[in-house]
Amino acid sequence: MLAAVLSRLLRMVVVMFGISVITFLIFFATPSSDPAARIAGKNAAQETIEAVRKDFGLDRPLYVQYGLMMKRLFVTRDLTSFANRGQQIVPAVAAAAPATLSLVSGAAVLWMLGGILTGITAAAWRGRWPDKLLMGISMMAVAMPVFWVGEMVNLITQNRLHDTWAFSWVPALGYTPFSEDPGLWFRSMVFPWLTLAFLYIGLYGRMLRTGIIETYQEDFIRTARAKGLTGRKVLLKHATRSAIIPIVIMFGMDFGVLVGGAAVLTEVVFGINGVGRLTYQALKVLDLPMIMATVLYASFFVVIANAVVDLLCLLIDPRMRRA
Amino acid sequence: MTDLTPLTPAAAAGTRPILSIRDLSVSFLGARNSWTRVIEGLSFDVAPGETVALVGESGSGKSVTSLSVLGLLDPTTSRLEGSILLDGHDVLKLDEAGMIRHIRGQAAAMIFQEPMTSLHPIYRVGDQIMEALTSHRDMPKAEARRQAIALLERVRIPNAARRIDDYPHAFSGGMRQRVMIAMALASRPKLLIADEPTTALDVTVQGEILDLLKDLQAEFGMAMLFITHDMGVVAEMADRTVVMLRGRSVEQGPTAAIFADPQQPYTRALLASVPVLGSMKGEPAPLRFPVVDMKTGVAGGALPLRSKPDLTAPILDVRDLVTRFDLRGGLLNRRVARVHAVENVSFRIFPGETLSLVGESGCGKSTTGKSIIRLNDRSTGSVRLGDDDLFGLGAEAMRRKRRDIQMIPQDPLASMNPRMTVGDALVEPFLEHRMGTAAEGRVRAARLMDQVGLTAAMLERYPHEFSGGQRQRVCIARALMLDPKLIIADESVSALDVSVKAQVVNLLLDIQDRMGIAFLFISHDIAVVERISHRIAVMYMGEIVEIGPRAEILERPRHAYTRQLIGAVTVPDPARRHLRRNLAVTELRTPIRPLDYAPPARRYEEVAPGHLVMVEG
Structure with missing residues (x-):
């Protein structure tokens, strides 16, 4: 067990190192990304740029620059932005992370519950109208872009029907930290959660339904039925538990990627200043320190989420414990 | 059970059959909404305590018959007509709840061909047996566990009390089939349906499982419906035999009679095609199987291999x-x-x-x-x-x-x-x-x-x-x-x-x-x-234990493993009906060794020209 955790940690360090090096190198290979020119401002004289370059240590070899950046990011934590002078990177990411975490965690709970419910219900009534209805809705959920759904939700809750009894409780767009006002935090997040979860309920529901129906072809399901178990027990205990493993694995990926910034569309639509939005803004102005910090933060979550998922799979499926 | 009376059909003996299938027809929904008939007018009985074998080649409908008895076919794509009377219940008239209440895991239980996939891979074997025990009657968990251990002991699984908490992947194929049998016995069924239970197993393991089933049948006094394609297994297990071809029963009767005097051409053809170990005594060269005339079922002569190996230089x-x-x-x-x-x-x-x-x-x-x-x-x-x-x-x-x-x-x-x-x-x-x-x-x-x-x-x-x-x-x-x-x-x-x-x-x-x-x-x-x-080479755990000319190896085997292997082969001869091999229960040994393992140097002894046997020790 300890060996498994250690080897996983080691793998995480290797992955993050690789990603940081690649990010760093791609940045310096990108045309017109010269950080000195950017820091010096528009129309700066050549001498000013040279001075900035010397000041910021940008004239030193790349590996030294890389080392310095990592040191200022992880050890002294005083790395500053290339684009907005004086903006400290670590506090900016630390401020954006809770908003994204709130959004994605809440949505994750909804989509796991909704997706599993949808998948099991559709599989239980396979071929009949509840199945067709649920799969139709799921297809729509997958097909509609999340930013469009978000805008429609905003149109209804913030605009057209905002002043009716139904939606007057919805606060204006934006994020309120949980520590400030839990009630407001919750009310402001309800629709972002639903919007983000909608897509994933569709995806997970369809996948679980297929998985359960495939599992029904397995010999061990025939054994369970031959034992005289009720249809309900066969479905919930025997078929679903096997079919849920790919769902859990996919969940780990999706959760990690979303927390790392892939929820940017939802964040932008609902005015949430999260990590996705931060990354997007940094990319627009080629702000290397910010990009580096958010990319590493994202890779950290993807690796962690996958490690957690691996452990979950070990709990669900004893065959994986052998290796 | 050693007298010969069980060979008479149930009706003649005056007892009521435990299973009585009359005029059963099964159709499957195929492509373009057409129904294909896979079983046509099938009738047979199984008396209490009797073993009936359903035998036939693939596509003959033997497995479909067994699944029909337990109502395990998908009702949306299959249509059943006729009647199946099992322990006083008409199976075709029962609904799903009735099947669960009276039939599946109650009057009848089933074991399947693939022990490797028939157990749920993510539940402990004990839990799966306990589930079979508790799903039909109220039973405290401790009692169910005690009974599950007892069942595992009944099917001769060593260290049952410890192994009950293992997962299926920790068992070999033969051991898994034993677990399946234990699970089937949980309900003390009056009828055990065994669908090719030994086909996927090695011959020595097959021998062990057949022995076990014979013993358990005597212990529990249950009837068995034994589905197989293997005439050797039929001869060894069945009181009566039903020969099936393309969904119909071609011939049925006491096993000994079917083997001694098959009436139908198909039965004769089937028996003539079965390779029988020991039928090559005295033949100098490899021999073709006799060509069977499928119309009459009469076997023609067998042609030997004409060409001789060229022994000058090995290829x-x-x-x-x-x-x-x-x-x-x-x-x-x-x-x-x-x-x-x-x-x-x-x-x-x-x-x-x-x-x-x-x-x-x-x-x-x-x-x-x-x-x-x-x-x-x-x-x-x-x-x-x-x-x-x-x-x-x-x-x-x-x-x-x-x-x-x-x-x-x-x-x-x-x-x-x-x-x-x-x-x-x-x-x-x-x-x-x-x-x-x-x-x-x-x-x-x-x-x-x-x-x-x-x-x-x-x-x-x-x-x-x-x-x-x-x-x-x-x-x-x-x-x-x-x-x-x-x-x-x-x-x-x-x-x-x-x-x-x-x-x-x-x-x-x-x-x-x-x-x-x-x-x-x-x-x-x-x-x-x-x-x-x-020539034949016998391998065991990665090594050749014996190699030599065919007649030498099969007629004068020297190595203990070769003898065990040959002794385990089933032979289509009903005289072996009450044979017990009394093999020791063995877990499959695997050649997995620690990293520093150095294989011992082996020596071979030439016991006859070209016949080499590994020397033990």
């Missing part, structure tokens, strides 16, 4: 072949153990000769075949094909050399590209080895199709349009496309029905007669091996 010379695989795990994926899959294997094959490698699953026979043609790159030793050392060849030279050794696979469907016509599949290696133009390849393929008993017109078909036996013929034609000197046939006839198996074996012998090709015939089926081999 294949394998010396000290060793194949080991590392098992990895733990921190940094280090090596933790080593599988000694093949250990110091040496043998020679001469042109026109057939050497058979026999042994049970995991003994390394397939790995030996793969190592010879370098399908795994972990082997050491030397393999000489003619004048070349295959292990010393470069990649390109080896590719060219592959022409000379071809393989015939176990599963022909899985080994052919489903999106390629058979013609393209045949011509592809011909072109790859630059043996001629595409047109020449076509001509050659057409001629070979003819030689393997198919027609040239079939070249345009796709693999799924052939039957199992035809597909194997296609694979043989594909192997012959390159004029090989040696063909490795890895369990090539194991998955085929008996009549088809006989035909394919005859075809292989025809080819040997005509072209003088040498065969390395890898099989677990000793009765077939007896037919086809000049």
Whole structure:
């Protein structure tokens, strides 16, 4: 067990190192990304740029620059932005992370519950109208872009029907930290959660339904039925538990990627200043320190989420414990 | 149960049958909404305590019958007519809830062909047995556990109290089948349906399971409906036999009568095609199966192999072949153990000769075949094909050399590209080895199709349009496309029905007669091996324990394992009905060893000319 955790940690360090090096190198290979020119401002004289370059240590070899950046990011934590002078990177990411975490965690709970419910219900009534209805809705959920759904939700809750009894409780767009006002935090997040979860309920529901129906072809399901178990027990205990493993694995990926910034569309639509939005803004102005910090933060979550998922799979499926 | 009265049908004995099937018809919903009838007017009875065998080839509807009894067919795609009376209930009139209340896991229980996949992989075996115990009656958990341990002891699983908490993957195939049997016995059923329960198992394990079922039947006094394609198993297990062909019962009656005096041509044909171990005594050369006239069921004469092996120089010379695989795990994926899959294997094959490698699953026979043609790159030793050392060849030279050794696979469907016509599949290696133009390849393929008993017109078909036996013929034609000197046939006839198996074996012998090709015939089926081999090598745990001429090995086996293997083979002779092998219950031994394991140096003793036996100790 300890060996498994250690080897996983080691793998995480290797992955993050690789990603940081690649990010760093791609940045310096990108045309017109010269950080000195950017820091010096528009129309700066050549001498000013040279001075900035010397000041910021940008004239030193790349590996030294890389080392310095990592040191200022992880050890002294005083790395500053290339684009907005004086903006400290670590506090900016630390401020954006809770908003994204709130959004994605809440949505994750909804989509796991909704997706599993949808998948099991559709599989239980396979071929009949509840199945067709649920799969139709799921297809729509997958097909509609999340930013469009978000805008429609905003149109209804913030605009057209905002002043009716139904939606007057919805606060204006934006994020309120949980520590400030839990009630407001919750009310402001309800629709972002639903919007983000909608897509994933569709995806997970369809996948679980297929998985359960495939599992029904397995010999061990025939054994369970031959034992005289009720249809309900066969479905919930025997078929679903096997079919849920790919769902859990996919969940780990999706959760990690979303927390790392892939929820940017939802964040932008609902005015949430999260990590996705931060990354997007940094990319627009080629702000290397910010990009580096958010990319590493994202890779950290993807690796962690996958490690957690691996452990979950070990709990669900004893065959994986052998290796 | 030792008297002979159970052989009379239940009705005559005056007892009420436990299972009575009358005029059963089953139809399946096929493509374009048409119903296909797979069982037609089937009737038979099973009396309490009696064993009835349903026997037939694939597609005869025997498994469908057993699934019908438990109502396990999908009601949306199947239609059942007639009546199935099981323990006083009309199964076809019961709804799902009624089936659960009265039939499944109550009056009847079932065990299946595939013990490896029939247990739920993610629940402990104990929990699965306890589930069978508690789902029909209220029982405290502690009591259920106690009974589950008792059941595991009844099916002779060593250390039952400890093993109850293991998962299925920790058990070998035979042990899993025992768990399945324990689970079926949980409800103390009046009828046990066994659907090919030993087909997927090794012969020695098959013997153990058959013994166990006989013992348990006597202990529990239950009736058995035994579904099998294996006439040897029928002879050994069944009081009465129902022979099925394409959904109909062709002939039924006491097993002894069916074997001694089969009335129907199909029954006669079926019995004549069964390879019987020991039927080759005194035959000097490999012998074709007798050609059976399917109309009368009368077997004609059997043709021996005419050509003789050319013993001047071996075509294949394998010396000290060793194949080991590392098992990895733990921190940094280090090596933790080593599988000694093949250990110091040496043998020679001469042109026109057939050497058979026999042994049970995991003994390394397939790995030996793969190592010879370098399908795994972990082997050491030397393999000489003619004048070349295959292990010393470069990649390109080896590719060219592959022409000379071809393989015939176990599963022909899985080994052919489903999106390629058979013609393209045949011509592809011909072109790859630059043996001629595409047109020449076509001509050659057409001629070979003819030689393997198919027609040239079939070249345009796709693999799924052939039957199992035809597909194997296609694979043989594909192997012959390159004029090989040696063909490795890895369990090539194991998955085929008996009549088809006989035909394919005859075809292989025809080819040997005509072209003088040498065969390395890898099989677990000793009765077939007896037919086809000049020499036999017996493998156990990665090593050859005994090698020699066919008659020497089968008639005068010296090694204990060879004797055990031969003794476990079922023979279609009802006189063996009450035979007990009394084999010790064994867990499969695997050749997984610690990293520092050094295999002992083996010595072989020549007990007769060419007959070598490993010396123990």
